[in-house]
Amino acid sequence: MNDKNSERSIILIVDDNQTNLDVLFELLRNYGFKVLVALDGESAIEQIEYIHPDLILLDIMMPGIDGFETCRRLKADQPTRDIPIIFMSALSDTLDKVKGFQTGAVDYITKPFQHEEVLSRIETHLTIRSLQKKLEEKNAELAHLNQNLEKLVEQKTKQLIDQEKTAIIGRLTQGMVHNLKSPLQVIQTSVDLIETKATKIQEESFSNYTKYILQAVTKINQIMDTLMMKSRKEQKQDLQLVNINDLVQREIQLLEGNLYFKNKIRKKYLFDEEIASLPLNYSYISQVFYNLINNAMDSMWEKKSRELTIVTRQDESKIYMDIADTGCGIAPEDLSKLFDPFYTSKPTKGEEKKEGEPTGTGLGLYTCIELLKPFNGEIAITSNLTKGSVFTVVLPKQQKT
Template sequence: MLNLPENSLILIVDDTITNLEIISDALTTAGFIVTTARNGEKALQQIQDTLPDLILLDVMMPGIDGFETCQKLKTNPLTQDIPVIFMTGISDIETKVKGLNLGAVDYITKPFQKEEVLARIKTHLQLRYLTKTLEQRVSERTAELSQALKDLQAYQIQIIQKEKMSALGQLVTGIAHEINNPVSCIHGNLDHTANYFNNLIKIIDLYQQNYPEPVPAIQAEIAETDLEYMRSDLPNLITSMKEGVQRIRNISTSLRNFSRPDKDRKVFCNIHNGIDSTIMILKHRLKASKVRPEIEVIRNYGNLPSITCFSGQLNQVFMNILTNAIDALEESNIGRGYSEIEKHPNQIWITTSLSEDKYNAVIQIKDNGVGMSADIQQKIFEHLFTTKLFGRGTGLGLSIAHQIIVEKHKGKLDVYSVPGKGSEFTITIPIH
């Protein structure tokens, strides 16, 4: 059998002094610590100061009897697990069943047999000790399994993130490379086109100076093609094409910056470049549509130095948070007309600054969308938690973002939100 805990405390509750003395002497001799009470009220008062390991409780007592005392013990969360053994001279089945239904573990019948009393007390103390030990082991095992589950989920997120970024990086790099070749060709040829056009215009001017009266066929063609308008408009067309090509080159650069592969060590990077690249990629979701005006992105950039980070992963955090902000804004537009949205426009504010101690970069991304309840805010970074409809959210975006900021960069990712007012995510990252 299990060894009993040393110095087990037994509370004896009996209104008969003789019974108290007999049982107390027997238990003390057996090595137990004994405390006594003459009635149920005093017993309940004593228990408030010190919890016994077992209670011997007389049934028939003045004031509240043993049954009522037991009932009060079992309804109190602090005392409900303490074994109660009734002591009684009544041996009918009905009385015993009533006591057991109230939560007692056993009965001892008066007059007492010393050996029987000790045997029953030891048995129930051993059972209680075994139960407590088992509960502790179950609790410890549950904690271990819970931690193992969290570790597994974190590992799954790492694998998903790594494969996603690797595939995205390869895809985007390939696309950027394919875009760059023809765009560079167009960009270079536009300069040559402008030079050729200027040379042709010079030749036309010379012809007009030396042959001011061209033949009717040439005059008709000049009128047909509207030479003067073409001379004034073609430079504008070339300039517009240059701007379009430059925009494509900027998008290509943003794609390469966003999907920059992270190596085993951190590198210096410009936070603002990463944010701007992400906004450029999300431009198609920000621009105006038939149902709403353009989502305004207001950038308040502070004077941040380049920081040491995994730039590709950090860009993924910006992407996840900004995508969620756009989703929240679109959800807030449900039931609102174009003109109403125009009066109260969808906005995203991005603010960057140094922390007061100058050791951390702080990035705040705020929207005026639907916001979140306190309950959702507590779960927002949990693995697989999502409030979006099936097929629209995986529940991994913010979980991955939290892991990247907290575990990869030893920073903090906090959220503050008010339903109907919007949400604000604050990223804090050590500069070095």
């Protein structure tokens, strides 16, 4: 028998029979329990309000409320419902036992008592109760840990989302800043030309250069607007019916400010004059166009014969803009990497490079995809290492407005 239970446990005996009380009191106290007594159900309930026993030995037949009712009341009350109750009765009637278990008792002992049996049953139920308590504590601990874990997961998820958002904004910003390079280059070239040829310059070409500069400044402003991360609503307000032929023609005019484009490349334009206009953000599409033209020009820098072909075409559901070059082409194994941010086959600025070799940051195509997303646009590529590449911008005609 486990005497650890007896060292600290309080047992309440409820019995109207003084002799019984005395016998049990002696037995339990000698065994080491702290023993409380009550002569009827009501005074037992009253007493329990002050001191919670660890176990109750409850007589069934008593004056006033009987043992069953006492048990029912104790089981109905939250603070006392878990105290194990063992019924004591002279009756060994089966029906009574069933009723006892139904009211919530854990066990039954019959009078006259066998001391060893009484002690053994008390010990057993105290042990069960103490194990139950430990289990409840562990469960509570587990629930607490679980809650903490959920909170932690929630926090971590939020942190990750925030980080990802910041990273996207960072990448987009870099992409947009990257797009400022072209118009700034136009301004630089035009200003250089004005400066070096200031005296010889014809009035007509002078006004051409200033036109380039003004157009480039407009472009920079548009890019800066995108950079300011306008809200979706504001972006919607920027939608306008864009005719892709007009866009290409205007942008080519601006590109004439780039001497490499103007003098070193043969150009072929094939426009579908019937092409549908779409509600688009002009600045976004022109930035896409610029990136693709720049890539095409870069790809041909070492070639003797440089030809750029721009085609606009359409079918029932989409419009297409092909930008074809006779450049270095793309190896099939590299095709899947092109749209990854920072993927570039070019030396980065400051890195060692051949004279005239273009540099790259690897953000051009990534930015194009981001800029086409609001319009469900895509870029398709066909490329050949000897003939060059065709980059096709595909835009669905059905645009959500």
